[in-house]
Amino acid sequence: MLKYLFVLLSIFSIHAHAAPIRIASDIWCPYICDNQTGYVVELTRRAFEIQGQPVEFQIFPYKRALIELQRNNIDAVLALTSSAIVENQLINADVIVGYNSNDFYTLVDSNETFEQITDLNNTQQAAIVTGYHYGVELDAWFGAHPNTYFASGRDPLAMNIIRLVKGRHSVIIDNKNVIEYTASQLNLTQQLRYAGTIGKPVPLYVGFNPHNKAYAVTFTNGIEMLKANGEYQQIMSKYKILPALTSDEARHKNLQKFLPIFN
Known part of the structure; x- marks a missing residue:
């Protein structure tokens, strides 16, 4: 013992x-x-x-x-x-x-929807977070389109949301829960609109x-x-x-x- x-x-x-x-x-x-x-x-x-x-x-x-x-x-x-x-x-x-998902958000007055990658061809500018992986096909699309905005820093999603509201982007891509949480903290929820998801949750x-x-x-x-x-x-x-x-x-x-x- x-x-x-x-x-x-x-x-x-x-x-x-x-x-x-x-x-x-x-x-x-x-x-x-x-x-x-x-x-x-x-x-x-x-x-x-x-x-x-x-x-x-x-x-x-x-x-x-x-x-x-x-x-x-x-x-x-x-x-x-x-x-x-x-x-x-x-x-x-x-x-x-x-689980992560590629969820797309626009301003409330937009009528854009995103269900497949080709839907991005008609958007003005997409904003994502630098260093993240969005899947092989989406990563390839972002890399091939120089007008894609890659946010970085301590709170890059917050900056993407604000830039969207200011008209700098036409769509932002991230996880739905994260976008809605951050938008609520910025008091900008009412200005955003869920516009679809591409791919399956990872x-x-x-x-x-x-x-x-x-x-x-x-x-x-x-x-x-x-x-x-x-x-x-x-x-x-x-x-x-x-x-x-x-x-x-x-x-x-x-x-x-x-x-x-x-x-």
């Missing part, structure tokens, strides 16, 4: 002094938000914390997050497609944390640094533990009603900083 107690105490001591796992992503609310909120952030944090592993989150633009991971400055990047994980030679824990995963394969295993185990104790469903249920609860003043004020740029 004393031997087993010593082993348990040793394990506890190791976890208590464990260096935090460094996880990064750009802002993609309601999946990944400021102030360490968003359902993917909460699930990931709790998956590690429930096993005694501290977590440190950082907000980086998408492309920089991948660069910092390649430099071993961070250990994981949230919400990646399987193709992005393979392309960057990362470890996939094979736990789906959400699963999203957490991509781990190949030098720390054990973190992927820990994450998988943690998610199973959260499902077993009910926390997983609690977090998911909390964010299902996110639009009714999102009065995050810090997020709102941060997005308002973009507005003077376009006045």
Whole structure:
């Protein structure tokens, strides 16, 4: 009994002094938000914390997050497609944390619809986020049309929405939940219109640094533990009603900083 107690105490001591796992992503609310909120952030944090592993989150633009991971400055990047994980030679824990879709939004007075890629041929200018993958065919279309606008920075989708409202673009492409959440924080929801979706939803995963394969295993185990104790469903249920609860003043004020740029 004393031997087993010593082993348990040793394990506890190791976890208590464990260096935090460094996880990064750009802002993609309601999946990944400021102030360490968003359902993917909460699930990931709790998956590690429930096993005694501290977590440190950082907000980086998408492309920089991948660069910092390649430099071993961070250990994981949230919400990646399987193709992005393979392309960057990362470890996939094979736990789906959400789905991405290519949803198209225009201004309310537009009558454009988007159901297939050829529908883009008649639009004035499309705006996307630099570094993201929208599928082979859409990526090829964006690359072949120099008038495509690639937004970057800390909150590129917010800038695309504002530029759309200001008449700089005719359509923006991103995930429907993310567009509607960000537009609500900018008080611009009533000016946007859902114009269609091209392609099927794509699963999203957490991509781990190949030098720390054990973190992927820990994450998988943690998610199973959260499902077993009910926390997983609690977090998911909390964010299902996110639009009714999102009065995050810090997020709102941060997005308002973009507005003077376009006045």
